[in-house]
Amino acid sequence: MWVRAALAYRTSFVMMTIGSFAANGLDFVAIMMMFSQIEALGGFTLPEVAFLYGTSGIALGLADLLLGSIEGLGRRIRDGTLDTLLLRPVPVFAQIAADRFALRRVGRVTQALLVLGWALPRIEVDWTVGRVLMVPLMAVCGTAIFAAVFTAGAAFQFWAQDAAQVQNSFTYGGNALLQYPPTVFAKELVRGVTYLVPLAFVNWLPALRLLGHPDPLGLPGWVDFLGPVVAALMCTGAGLAWRVGLRGYRSTGS
Amino acid sequence: MVYAAVAAGSFRRYATYRIATAAGVFTNTVFGFIVAYTYIALWDERPHLGGYDQAQALTFVWTGQALLATAALMGGGGLDEMQERIRTGDIAVDLYRPADLQLWWLATDLGRAGLQLIGRGVAPMAVGALAFPLALPGDALTWGWFLLSVLLGVLVSFALRYLVALASFWLLDGSGLAMISGLACMFFTGMVLPLRVFPGGFGEVVQLLPWAAILQVPADVLMGVRSGDALVRGLLFQAVWAVALLALGRLVQSAATRKVVVHGG
Numbered sequence: 001m002w003v004r005a006a007l008a009y010r011t012s013f014v015m016m017t018i019g020s021f022a023a024n025g026l027d028f029v030a031i032m033m034m035f036s037q038i039e040a041l042g043g044f045t046l047p048e049v050a051f052l053y054g055t056s057g058i059a060l061g062l063a064d065l066l067l068g069s070i071e072g073l074g075r076r077i078r079d080g081t082l083d084t085l086l087l088r089p090v091p092v093f094a095q096i097a098a099d100r101f102a103l104r105r106v107g108r109v110t111q112a113l114l115v116l117g118w119a120l121p122r123i124e125v126d127w128t129v130g131r132v133l134m135v136p137l138m139a140v141c142g143t144a145i146f147a148a149v150f151t152a153g154a155a156f157q158f159w160a161q162d163a164a165q166v167q168n169s170f171t172y173g174g175n176a177l178l179q180y181p182p183t184v185f186a187k188e189l190v191r192g193v194t195y196l197v198p199l200a201f202v203n204w205l206p207a208l209r210l211l212g213h214p215d216p217l218g219l220p221g222w223v224d225f226l227g228p229v230v231a232a233l234m235c236t237g238a239g240l241a242w243r244v245g246l247r248g249y250r251s252t253g254s
Numbered sequence: 255m256v257y258a259a260v261a262a263g264s265f266r267r268y269a270t271y272r273i274a275t276a277a278g279v280f281t282n283t284v285f286g287f288i289v290a291y292t293y294i295a296l297w298d299e300r301p302h303l304g305g306y307d308q309a310q311a312l313t314f315v316w317t318g319q320a321l322l323a324t325a326a327l328m329g330g331g332g333l334d335e336m337q338e339r340i341r342t343g344d345i346a347v348d349l350y351r352p353a354d355l356q357l358w359w360l361a362t363d364l365g366r367a368g369l370q371l372i373g374r375g376v377a378p379m380a381v382g383a384l385a386f387p388l389a390l391p392g393d394a395l396t397w398g399w400f401l402l403s404v405l406l407g408v409l410v411s412f413a414l415r416y417l418v419a420l421a422s423f424w425l426l427d428g429s430g431l432a433m434i435s436g437l438a439c440m441f442f443t444g445m446v447l448p449l450r451v452f453p454g455g456f457g458e459v460v461q462l463l464p465w466a467a468i469l470q471v472p473a474d475v476l477m478g479v480r481s482g483d484a485l486v487r488g489l490l491f492q493a494v495w496a497v498a499l500l501a502l503g504r505l506v507q508s509a510a511t512r513k514v515v516v517h518g519g
Contacts (some may be wrong), residue, residue, distance in 0.1 A: 018434075027446065162271055
């Protein structure tokens with residue numbers, strides 16, 4: 001229904017899709033302009049940075065396509081329209097995720113796929129079956145991790161109603177972080193996104209293994225393969241937080 | 255004056271959303287850190303890129319974060335509400351009011367910008383100054399010129415967003431155009447990369463576009479890259495674009511109100 005609604009204003013829809021495509025694209029243009037001045041950033045070449053950029057963009061893009069609408073939860077809590085959703089015989093989570101589903105968000109995924117497609121033949125990797133499989137696995141785990149962050153952020157809004165921005169720091173901010181090599185950032189920041197909010201498992205750790213770069217934190221090698229475990233744990237945690245939040249919801253009004 | 259009251263009302267309205275402002279400060283700070291580290295890596299490879307030393311490049315990052323909400327660098331900034339009023343037809347009510355449409359929205363935008371400069375500008379800048387070596391001026395005069403430059407930048411930003419909002423009279427749903435204009439704003443203001451770093455002739459052209467008046471000029475004023483003649487030229491550049499775009503907004507507005515057909519009426 002929301003797809004049809006969006007298509008009603010055709011010019012606007014086309015512009016939005018181009019916009020969503022370009023939104024991510026501009027970041028990459030900035031990276032290319034940086035590389036017009038330098039050979040390597042933090043020891044990574046342009047194709048290697050493009051690989052990080054593509055893998056992170058696909059993960060965030062897919063999570064955003066599926067669950068991006070969830071950030072509207074705060075608004076629904078404020079104006080009381082969340083109550084309507086509680087009355088319907090469909091899980092609230094599914095309703096809120098489908099609410100204002102925005103097809104234009106495929107723009108981001110497409111753009112990230114193109115960048116990844118450009119990067120793959122240009123990075124120096126000794127491709128084996130296992131290494132080839134690692135790339136789609138990264139996308140799946142990364143999507144799950146970002147989806148968990150979206151859900152946890154939404155659950156947080158049951159308490160702090162108009163703090164949707166905080167969620168953005170972890171989703172879009174996380175994406176901005178993962179586009180660059182971990183060697184660029186201070187150790188504390190890298191530790192934060194490894195142990196606290198384990199975004200490093202979206203692409204940094206598996207990509208470092210693929211590209212043959214050492215891990216700046218010096219973690220044991222098997223940690224690079226923990227992506228699926230981390231994703232499963234995060235989804236469980238976010239799901240629990242959502243349940244607790246929804247159960248404690250007391251509607252607006254006085 | 256009615257417009258002063260409107261601006262004050264808008265200031266108070268945005269002051270109500272305290273948690274949202276705090277969340278915004280948090281986001282600006284997080285992004286500030288991420289961008290700051292990438293700039294450190296970039297300026298380590300290429301010292302004096304674009305004529306900035308590392309401290310100036312970092313100052314640019316945090317000025318950008320401080321002005322992100324103030325000058326509505328991602329677009330919107332309250333004018334999406336006007337756009338929505340055009341789409342639903344509520345704008346007809348506004349046109350009946352004994353107040354000028356452009357001045358009315360300008361007043362609300364200035365009130366909003368004022369609150370956000372205090373609410374979302376000061377805190378990220380302070381955090382940035384604590385965490386990184388910044389090239390901030392020690393004299394009050396430079397800060398004064400900076401604030402004037404920010405005001406002119408907000409005027410240019412408003413004039414551009416007002417034109418985008420008016421386009422809804424023709425497009426009906428203007429959210430697509432608003433998105434593209436927001437992106438153009440992010441890119442051509444230098445928020446993605448300082449305009450002085452843009453390569454060659456392209457770099458020179460982007461510094462003449464109106465978007466350069468919104469972030470690049472105020473940032474250069476703050477870090478003392480523009481002083482003396484260059485300062486005057488920068489402020490004039492901003493003022494000329496502000497006047498030209500506001501005048502264009504008036505023209506488009508009169509064309510739009512002559513053709514307005516209210517939905518359902």
